[in-house]
Amino acid sequence: MSSVRYPVICCVVALASACGGTTAATIAPPGGDAGATTLPADAGQAPEPTCAVDRVQRIGVTGDGLYGYPPYAAWGCRVVYVAPTGDLVSRDLATGAAETIAPRSDSPRRPALSADTIAWERGPEDRPEVVVRVGGVTLRPTGAFALGAEPRVDGDVVVFTGFAGTLAGDSDIFLYDVAKRTVERLTDAPGQQRFADVSATHIAWTDFSEDPDGRFDDDRRDVSDVVVHVRATGARVTRKLPGKQAFPVLVSGSHLGYLDWAAIHPEPKLEAYVLRAGDLLDATRDRDIATVRSTQTVPTRPTGRAGVLEWIDHPETRTRWFRAPADGSTPPAEVQGTTGLELYPPQAARTFSLVATRALGASPAKDVFLMLVAK
Numbered sequence: 024m025s026s027v028r029y030p031v032i033c034c035v036v037a038l039a040s041a042c043g044g045t046t047a048a049t050i051a052p053p054g055g056d057a058g059a060t061t062l063p064a065d066a067g068q069a070p071e072p073t074c075a076v077d078r079v080q081r082i083g084v085t086g087d088g089l090y091g092y093p094p095y096a097a098w099g100c101r102v103v104y105v106a107p108t109g110d111l112v113s114r115d116l117a118t119g120a121a122e123t124i125a126p127r128s129d130s131p132r133r134p135a136l137s138a139d140t141i142a143w144e145r146g147p148e149d150r151p152e153v154v155v156r157v158g159g160v161t162l163r164p165t166g167a168f169a170l171g172a173e174p175r176v177d178g179d180v181v182v183f184t185g186f187a188g189t190l191a192g193d194s195d196i197f198l199y200d201v202a203k204r205t206v207e208r209l210t211d212a213p214g215q216q217r218f219a220d221v222s223a224t225h226i227a228w229t230d231f232s233e234d235p236d237g238r239f240d241d242d243r244r245d246v247s248d249v250v251v252h253v254r255a256t257g258a259r260v261t262r263k264l265p266g267k268q269a270f271p272v273l274v275s276g277s278h279l280g281y282l283d284w285a286a287i288h289p290e291p292k293l294e295a296y297v298l299r300a301g302d303l304l305d306a307t308r309d310r311d312i313a314t315v316r317s318t319q320t321v322p323t324r325p326t327g328r329a330g331v332l333e334w335i336d337h338p339e340t341r342t343r344w345f346r347a348p349a350d351g352s353t354p355p356a357e358v359q360g361t362t363g364l365e366l367y368p369p370q371a372a373r374t375f376s377l378v379a380t381r382a383l384g385a386s387p388a389k390d391v392f393l394m395l396v397a398k
Contacts, residue, residue, distance in 0.1 A: 071373035074100040080119060083107045084379050086387030088132045091293065091324055092173065093368040095393060096136040097377040103134045103141055104393065111143060116395075124156055135176040140201055142174035142181045149190060153183045157201050164199040166206035171197075175221050182209075182219040182226055196228045209252060216250070220273045225303060226252040227271035227279055230261065245269075249281050251303050262306040268299075274327035278349035279303050280312065282324070293322035298334055300349040310351045328371035331398070335366045335378075342366045344378065344396075358396055367391070374398060 085105045088094050094105035100117045109127030111134060114120070125131040125145065131154075134143040139158060144151045153171035155162045157179065164171065168185025175182050179201040185208070187193045195210040196219045210216045214232035221227075231247045249271045252259040262268065266285040273279050280300040284291070295316045301309030316338040317323065325334035327349065336343045342365050347355040358376075367379035375398060381391045 072099040073374050074116060074372070082114065082393045083389075084391050084393055085109065086379075086381070086389075086391040089323075089367045089379065091322075091368070092133040093323075093370060093379060094132055094134065095370060095377060095379060096134045096141075097370050097372040097375070098136045098138065099372065101136065102377065102393065103136050103143075105131060105134070107389065107391075113141065124161075125154070129154075133173065135174050135181070137176040138178050140176050140179055140181065142176050142183070144172055144174065151190075153181070153199075155181055155199060155201060162201070162204070164197070164206050166197060167208055168195070168197060173218060175219055177221045177223055180221060182221040182228075184217045184219065196226070198226070210250075218270050220271050220279075222273040222276065224254055224276045225273055225279075226254060227273055227303075228252075229269040229271065249279070251279065253304075260304045264306055264309070270324055272325055272327040272332065273303075274300070274332055274349040275330040277303060278330060280325055280327055280332045280349055293317060293324060298325055298332065300332060300351070312347050312349070312351070313345065313355055323366070323368040326369050326371045326376070328373060328376075329398075331371070333369045333371055333376055335369065337366075344369065346398075361394075364394075 083106060085094055085107055096103050101113060101115055103111065103113045106112050110123045111125035111131035113122050113124050129145040132144050134141060141156045143154055145154050146152050151170055151172045153164055153174045155164060166185065169188055170186040170190065171183050173184045181199040181201065183197055184194050185197045194215045194217055195208055196216050198207045198209055209226065212230065212232050216228050216230050219226060219228040228250055229247050230250050231245065233246050233248065245267050247267050247269050248264065249262045249268045250259055251262065268281050268283050271279050271281045278300055280298060282296040283299045284296055298312045298315050299309050300312050312332060313334065315334055315336050318337055318339055323335040325332050327333065330348055330350065331346055332349050333346045336345060341362065344358040344361055344366055345355040346358060363383055364380040365383055369376050369378040375395045378394050379391050380394050381387060
């Protein structure tokens with residue numbers, strides 16, 4: 024890995040090993056005061072305000088449900104997260120104002136956030152449904168599906184997985200247009216299509232129809248491809264490659280990242296994978312970004328924004344946080360200042376990234392807090 028390191032500029036965690044023992048936080052990218060400047064849509068992603076933050080308080084989050092999809096999301100100066108109480112909370116980082124938007128009794132999890140739109144899962148884990156909130160109004164999309172899960176958001180569009188019956192059965196990708204209050208079925212293929220991501224220009228998902236049992240499960244021998252859909256025209260490309268490619272991340276209007284296991288069986292899933300990236304509609308020039316391993320309790324998945332992928336690597340001795348451009352122009356660089364912390368899945372906003380942390384040996388039930396790192 025490269026010796027280049029990103030400094031920890033800002034923390035919401037009062038841990039001396041990461042923040043010098045202070046709860047003060049500053050995110051001050053070029054452009055002015057919080058919310059005053061709206062950056063242009065960066066490579067196909069929705070415009071997002073800059074965020075200049077100070078006096079941010081320590082924010083605790085739940086240590087449950089961190090596998091794969093973390094219980095927090097960030098956009099602009101807002102963070103949505105599942106608190107230790109189990110409530111889903113929306114917090115303005117600039118003012119510190121917080122609002123509970125879903126109670127613990129709903130079992131809220133896996134929030135996604137963009138502009139004024141928040142989406143999350145609720146209900147029993149084996150009977151989930153997708154909930155959307157915009158302008159203070161809570162909505163529940165309905166359509167040709169029995170269960171809804173894995174929502175992602177861009178602007179006023181939500182994509183999610185809709186299951187015909189149980190979570191082990193057939194599933195497709197659906198698009199919910201918040202402004203129109205309409206649900207569109209994007210796929211009608213055999214087997215499962217899951218784990219979608221959405222940007223202002225594209226939608227990508229994992230297609231398991233080529234797998235012998237047609238679904239994502241724990242047999243550790245899954246086979247799948249990534250499909251990319253062009254929102255403006257409806258055209259789509261299946262990125263045919265050997266083995267399994269899954270969990271696409273739309274990093275920009277020209278590049279995506281994904282997890283790859285080639286022909287490795289039994290497949291280690293999130294405990295070990297190759298993070299790869301390439302052109303959205305052309306798999307022939309894909310490149311390896313990093314080999315990622317995880318021996319910690321909670322495996323993590325990568326995130327991406329503005330052309331940069333981010334991931335957590337924890338081979339044996341310590342957790343490390345890396346960033347790298349998806350176009351391969353520079354090697355991965357480590358985010359500095361996280362020694363002594365266990366790091367959970369990162370989430371990328373435009374001017375900072377968010378990750379849950381806990382000190383090694385601390386309780387995951389009580390001592391998990393959010394950290395902000397400026398880009």
